[in-house]
Amino acid sequence: MQLQLSAEDAAFRDEMRTFFTTEVPTDVREAVAERRELTQDQLVRSQRTLNAAGLAVPHWPAEWGGRDWSALRRHIWHEEMQRACVPPPLAFNASMVGPVIATFGSQEQKERFLPATANLDIWWSQGFSEPDAGSDLASLRTTAVRDPSTGSGRAADFVVTGQKTWTTLGQYGDWIFCLVRTDPTVKKQAGISFLLIDMTSPGVTVRPIELIDGGHEVNEVWFEDVRVPADNLVGEENRGWDYAKFLLGNERVGVAPVGATKRVLAQAKQWAGSVSVGDGRSLLDDPLTAARVAELENELLALELTALRVVANSADGKPHPASSVLKLKGTELQQAVSELVVDLAGPASLASGAGDGSALPEWARRATPAYLNLRKASIYGGSNEIQRQIIAKTILGL
Amino acid sequence: MDFSYDDEQQALREAVRGLLSRSYADFENRRRAVAEDPGFDEKTWSRLAEMGVLGLPFAEEDGGMGAGPVEVGIVAQEVGRVLAPEPFLTSVVLAGGVVAGAGRSQQRAEVLGAVSSGDCLLALAHAEPGARWTPSATSVTATAASGGWTLSGVKEPVPHGARADLLVVSAALPERAGTGLFLVPPDAAGLSRTGYATHDGGRAARVDLDDVPATPLGAPGEDATAVLAFALDAARVAAANEAVGAMQVALQTTSGYLESRRQFGVPLKTFQALTFRAADMYVSLELATSLTAWATMVLAAGSPLEIAEAAARAGLQVARAGRHIGQEAIQLHGGIGMTAEYSIGSYTSHLTALEHLLGDAHLHLGRLAGAVADHDEVDPLQ
The missing domain is CATH 1.20.140.10 (Butyryl-CoA Dehydrogenase, subunit A, domain 3)
Structure with missing residues (x-):
């Protein structure tokens, strides 16, 4: 048993502390200190500052910007960031969809999405919860059906219909990662897939939900016959529940x-x-x-x-x-x-x-x-x- | 930064666990041991001495093993796991710690050598009626006469005071010179001891001193308040470890019972009202374990001030967890938890005793609250 950090880890802590307190824009850190709601622009500027220094996605695989740090160093990075009033990188990007794409996505998806996700060039929203699927997430009902007129088998586009809710900061979202039902005939966990959907697609509607603090933080997102290209399926069809469990495991740590x-x-x-x-x-x-x-x-x-x-x-x-x-x-x-x-x-x-x-x-x-x-x-x-x-x-x- | 035990520490844990489970894996054996005086098993005590456990915290030149707080904590956890009634905490860690801190080199070698070999059961006679957990003595007074020092007054409760082979007695020094420490053999003139059992099967005594001749421990007339304070803090950390061991088994026993006990035709674990409470007990245990491990490391490396703070922090967290886990363990068992024959209630009883031996949540929180404005934040790695 040993209380002190090693000299290397202590130096790492100092390095993080210095960076966070001197390089991240002052107005952002001030807003966090005063517990204000941050603007979209503040969150984007802060994350880009981190990303430029290689500090936005250290837990990703090294080829996509990860740092191969020990679990302790990741902890120090995260703690020092909070201590310095620096908002952590957007969780939907850095902790949720990024690791899923990096682990289960195709090479093309990785190249297309990961750099933009790390830099917050794409703002991701999370499309998991539904009005009737809260803690019982696997009972979700938003469907994605292949349209055979657009191709055969796995080449066919999806048509998505349903409603997601509690979509945090969805008003800023460029893309949304969704759990959708692709096979209604099997056990509920076995018929779910993980889809990436462009929020500018026709048929996507975002409506604000006002919360008890008076703020507008979460939204309802409606999908009415939204066409989603086959290439936007992450991993295998009907394996989405496994990817969601992987994602939620990461989420709980943060x-x-x-x-x-x-x-x-x-x-x-x-x-x-x-x-x-x-x-x-x-x-x-x-x-x-x-x-x-x-x-x-x-x-x-x-x-x-x-x-x-x-x-x-x-x-x-x-x-x-x-x-x-x-x-x-x-x-x-x-x-x-x-x-x-x-x-x-x-x-x-x-x-x-x-x-x-x-x-x-x-x-x-x-x-x-x-x-x-x-x-x-x-x-x-x-x-x-x-x-x-x-x-x-x-x-x-x- | 590392929370794991090295190979030697693992081996110590396994050896002590093996020894103590031979004696107390069967809870009935503990019941028998505490039913009669001296309230523990002399054979187990001798075996602990042979293994080197009784000399663990003392320097090698004093006849000990020269181990540190981590090793002491490991033993204390194992003692707590089976509620071993042998006085490792009060005799070795607390009373031995006072001698190690105050004694001259010859006294240390004599007393601690005999403690290590198991030949001398040492007791600290410090608590006084009307006082609570202070590092000073008030009502027992020391007088310097031409023939040497004498002590008068009452000490109670004195852990294992009736069985002790040697007493370390604290006493108010003349002319408000602080608190002195003295060695008193059990056959000293004017000394009388009345032993009794405590609610958890332990032993304590009332010790009456009537002009009892006593040998100063360390330099005659020197104030030992700081030595006592430090020994109390070190013992608090060991007590926290003992409580962690006891809480581990209390939770494990309770989980086992929820699994095996059937009512309404189903195991109790079918009822979420019960399993959620067990989950909360686990949260309490983990938080107390973390803080205790940290305080143990601070004791190994920190300054007396840092150690005092760490002991209060661990003491507070463990006191809260001990109440929570001890009370819920009985409730989740139902009626069987109230019986002396079944183990779980004894865990609750001992956790209650541990808390009040060296200082309760109120004491520790008061100390921490008084210093709350002295720092911006608490940094465990500084």
């Missing part, structure tokens, strides 16, 4: 945002220090607040160390069983910290609709929308109940 939660908690202490409770004392001097912060810091430390245990022991390629804890506890703590900030803001948390003319600080005005928005965290990426199911079944054997 959804334990330890670094970002730590950063917000550190900011929360400063904010608490700025709230007067009379007699020259601040909220941070209040023992109940201090105890709440200390307890959260300790739980976050335990989570961070669990993440380190997972990466340190996954060198042989097998995921550590504790990795399932990361999503569950990571999102709970992310939510708990956002809840703390609302409580620190107190009455100022009501001013969510006030603009910059408000006499109240921005952190307090952003507190409630951020808190409400993060209620999603225990639902997406496999709800926390699904995570408990996985722990009970695969780890405890129940």
Whole structure:
């Protein structure tokens, strides 16, 4: 057992820290620090800065921009990025469709999509969930039927019909990767395929869904007889469920945002220090607040160390069983910290609709929308109940 | 950065596991051992001595094995897994740690050599009625007379105080000079010891001192508060390891029961209301395991201040996890979990004892909350 990073890994950490704090555009990092919604342009500029330095898709295969880093270095890269208020590369591109195409796609698909995906020249959306397929994703009903008039057998185009929902940032989407039913006659998991669909195709409609924080983050996407070329099928027909499981496995690793939660908690202490409770004392001097912060810091430390245990022991390629804890506890703590900030803001948390003319600080005005928005965290990426199911079944054997 | 054990550490774990499972794989054996004084199995204690386990943390020149906190943690986990009642934590780690920190070289060699060989069961008489988990003594006082030092007052609870072959007693020094440490043999005039069983099958004693002649441990009249504080922190880390071992088995036993026990014609694991709670127990266990491993590494490499903080952090996380896992383990078992004959309730009882031996969540959280404004964030790798 050894606590310290090796000299090489410590130097790597310094290198990441320097890059993220000096090379990524300041307006982007400021927006993250203030917990604002980022604009499309900010996300694109940030990812292109990373990609130019080879830091957007380090986990991809080396020939497509990957870096062959150890699991520990990937962890350090991810943590330092969050710590420096740099938004991680768009998950739909970097963590989801990119690895799927790199692993299961044809050479032509790789050449056509991967460089543009890494650089966010193509903005990908995710077309998985449907109104009647949430946690039970495999029951999805959007269909893709071959049109024999366009070719024979595997050369025939698909015609896609159905509805996807919860499509995050779909309003910016150029392309959407979808799970579609290609064989309705077999067991539900066995009849699903993975299709890439150009969102400018005739018959694709994107409609916004307004959320409880007042923001427009997710959408419904409708497909009405949308023609999709046969070349846009990834891997084998009816093997889409396997590719989706591969993708969701990657997704869960990224959804334990330890670094970002730590950063917000550190900011929360400063904010608490700025709230007067009379007699020259601040909220941070209040023992109940201090105890709440200390307890959260300790739980976050335990989570961070669990993440380190997972990466340190996954060198042989097998995921550590504790990795399932990361999503569950990571999102709970992310939510708990956002809840703390609302409580620190107190009455100022009501001013969510006030603009910059408000006499109240921005952190307090952003507190409630951020808190409400993060209620999603225990639902997406496999709800926390699904995570408990996985722990009970695969780890405890129940 | 590495959380894995090396080959020697793995071998130590297997050897200790083998030895302890010979004694306690059958829970009935533990029940028998704790039913009668001294509350543990002297043969198992001797075997641990022969294996070198009782001298593990002490320097080789003091008669020990010169191993570090990681090895101590490995043994403590194994002790916790079977609830071995032998006083590895209180006698070797805690009382031995005080002697290692305060004793002159000759005292260390004599006392720790005898502890390592199993010839001397050492007890730390430190806790006092009315005080909780402080590194200082108040009500037991030390007096310097022409013939040497004497001690007066009451110590309780003293772990294994009645069986102990030698007591290390803390006492308030004259003229508010802090807390001194003294060695007191069991046959000293004016010493009386009243032993009893604790709720988890352990042993403790009331120790009355009435002008008892005592030998200063280390330089006479020197304040040993810092030595005690450090030994308590090191013992907290070992106790966290022992609790992790106990929680591992408590969860494993509970999962096994959910699988084998049938009600309504189906195994209990059919009910999601139960399996989800078991999943939450696993989350608690993993987080506590991670923080304990980290604190063990800090103990091996950190400064006393860093170690105090790490001990509080592990103590808090393990106290929370111990309550959660201990309480749920009984509830998920149902009625059988309440019986003394079945093992699970003893795990809960021992986890409760471990927490209150050296400091509970309240103590640790208070310490951490008081320092919360001193740092921006907690960085485990600094």
